Amino acid sequence: MSKLRLKISMSLDGFVAGPDQSVKDPLGVGGEQLHEWVFPLAAWREVHGQEGGEVNASSAVVEESLVNVGATIMGRNMFGGHPGPWNAQKPWNGWWGANPPFHHPVFVLTHHARAPLEMEGGTTFTFVTDGIQSALEQGRRAAAGKDVTLTGGAKAAQQYLAAGLVDEMEISLSPILLGAGERLFEGVGTDLHGLRPVRTVAAPGVTHLKFAR
Amino acid sequence: MSKLRLKISMSLDGFVAGPDQSVKDPLGVGGEQLHEWVFPLAAWREVHGQEGGEVNASSAVVEESLVNVGATIMGRNMFGGHPGPWNAQKPWNGWWGANPPFHHPVFVLTHHARAPLEMEGGTTFTFVTDGIQSALEQGRRAAAGKDVTLTGGAKAAQQYLAAGLVDEMEISLSPILLGAGERLFEGVGTDLHGLRPVRTVAAPGVTHLKFAR
Numbered sequence: 001m002s003k004l005r006l007k008i009s010m011s012l013d014g015f016v017a018g019p020d021q022s023v024k025d026p027l028g029v030g031g032e033q034l035h036e037w038v039f040p041l042a043a044w045r046e047v048h049g050q051e052g053g054e055v056n057a058s059s060a061v062v063e064e065s066l067v068n069v070g071a072t073i074m075g076r077n078m079f080g081g082h083p084g085p086w087n088a089q090k091p092w093n094g095w096w097g098a099n100p101p102f103h104h105p106v107f108v109l110t111h112h113a114r115a116p117l118e119m120e121g122g123t124t125f126t127f128v129t130d131g132i133q134s135a136l137e138q139g140r141r142a143a144a145g146k147d148v149t150l151t152g153g154a155k156a157a158q159q160y161l162a163a164g165l166v167d168e169m170e171i172s173l174s175p176i177l178l179g180a181g182e183r184l185f186e187g188v189g190t191d192l193h194g195l196r197p198v199r200t201v202a203a204p205g206v207t208h209l210k211f212a213r
Numbered sequence: 214m215s216k217l218r219l220k221i222s223m224s225l226d227g228f229v230a231g232p233d234q235s236v237k238d239p240l241g242v243g244g245e246q247l248h249e250w251v252f253p254l255a256a257w258r259e260v261h262g263q264e265g266g267e268v269n270a271s272s273a274v275v276e277e278s279l280v281n282v283g284a285t286i287m288g289r290n291m292f293g294g295h296p297g298p299w300n301a302q303k304p305w306n307g308w309w310g311a312n313p314p315f316h317h318p319v320f321v322l323t324h325h326a327r328a329p330l331e332m333e334g335g336t337t338f339t340f341v342t343d344g345i346q347s348a349l350e351q352g353r354r355a356a357a358g359k360d361v362t363l364t365g366g367a368k369a370a371q372q373y374l375a376a377g378l379v380d381e382m383e384i385s386l387s388p389i390l391l392g393a394g395e396r397l398f399e400g401v402g403t404d405l406h407g408l409r410p411v412r413t414v415a416a417p418g419v420t421h422l423k424f425a426r
Contacts, residue, residue, distance in 0.1 A: 012384075012398065012405075012422075013227060013396075013397075013398035013401070014226060014227040014396075014398075030403060171225075173386075173422075175405075175409065175410045175422075175424065176403075176405070177398055177401060177402065177403045177404070177405055178403060179398075179401070179402050179403040183226075183227075184226075185225065185226035185227075185390055185392075188226070188390060188392070189390065189392050190243060190389075190390045190391060190392040191390070192225075192388075192389070192390055196388065197388045197415075197418075197420070199415075200413065200415035200420050202410075202412075202413035205410075207410070207413050207420070207422065209225075209386075209388075209420060211388065
């Protein structure tokens with residue numbers, strides 16, 4: 001059975017992005033700190049075409065997150081660029097350059113229709129305007145039996161969590177306060193739909209909390 | 214040097230109490246779940262005059278939290294009873310019965326003056342109306358070189374955190390959502406004043422995150 005696996009970094013005060021997100025601050029003011037644990041890792045650098053890097057207790061978590069994944073779902077805000085209708089003159093093709101690190105189909109939740117965008121290295125961005133169920137069905141079909149990763153942002157995660165569609169959740173808890181921004185669990189209610197802790201990894205600058213059902 | 218040590222249980226969505234706190238629901242609706250990890254423990258039951266109980270990875274955390282503590286600070290809401298001026302006709306003497314589990318001086322932050330309340334077993338409640346600095350000074354003096362524990366609730370913790378007065382912080386993260394209530398870090402800002410993760414313990418139903426500076 002193909003699982004939907006949410007993976008996201010959250011601050012100690014519950015934010016997955018800081019305030020005032022923009023092209024300059026894609027994760028909001030201070031939001032970059034959420035991911036400081038991952039940038040030095042060899043496991044992360046390799047995926048992003050860089051050499052060297054560290055191996056620590058987070059390495060196995062990052063490696064595990066990449067295994068058996070056949071598609072990714074993300075929100076429009078995480079794909080980024082600008083709010084509202086797509087700019088045909090200056091098309092925004094994501095944060096990741098010509099060869100994004102996904103290497104499989106990516107489904108972007110948006111209110112604004114756009115033709116699929118084929119990048120180098122096997123990544124195709126498909127823009128889904130008819131909601132989270134449709135994106136999940138398309139993701140599952142594209143994954144062909146493998147799992148589907150949900151990478152955020154907050155609003156995409158909230159919708160899937162509230163609908164009880166998340167089968168696994170890895171929260172990488174960063175020991176910082178953002179004070180404002182987008183909260184992961186805002187409006188999700190009190191029901192984790194059977195998600196229970198299954199594994200905790202304490203690593204430099206982060207604690208990984210894995211939930212499954 | 215006597216340390217101020219915050220210990221508190223927090224939900225995955227950042228709440229230390231649920232909504233609608235009352236005498237019936239002292240921790241707010243659903244808030245009792247925050248402490249489900251502690252009630253079965255022999256280390257907790259012993260302190261509360263009960264026999265038996267479990268030993269698991271939380272036991273050492275509970276035992277450690279009781280070592281070298283000479284005084285406790287808490288907010289009025291945690292002491293409980295009712296809001297506003299004290300009721301002289303029906304005095305509220307706390308949740309803990311005639312022999313509270315503290316066995317040392319306890320300082321209660323309140324806006325309403327009241328004479329000290331001496332209980333059995335060495336616990337005296339002193340009501341502090343002139344703010345967190347005064348309560349900390351009184352707590353340190355009473356602790357006579359030992360540490361002072363800050364047990365919440367949210368508003369008391371927020372004031373000490375924002376003022377940079379917390380030397381150690383043990384957050385017992387409960388894998389539940391409360392959806393509403395009192396957030397630990399509401400209004401605290403982005404500065405942890407040098408508090409950094411020093412130890413993580415994964416235990417049944419809880420992950421203990423210890424910070425120190």
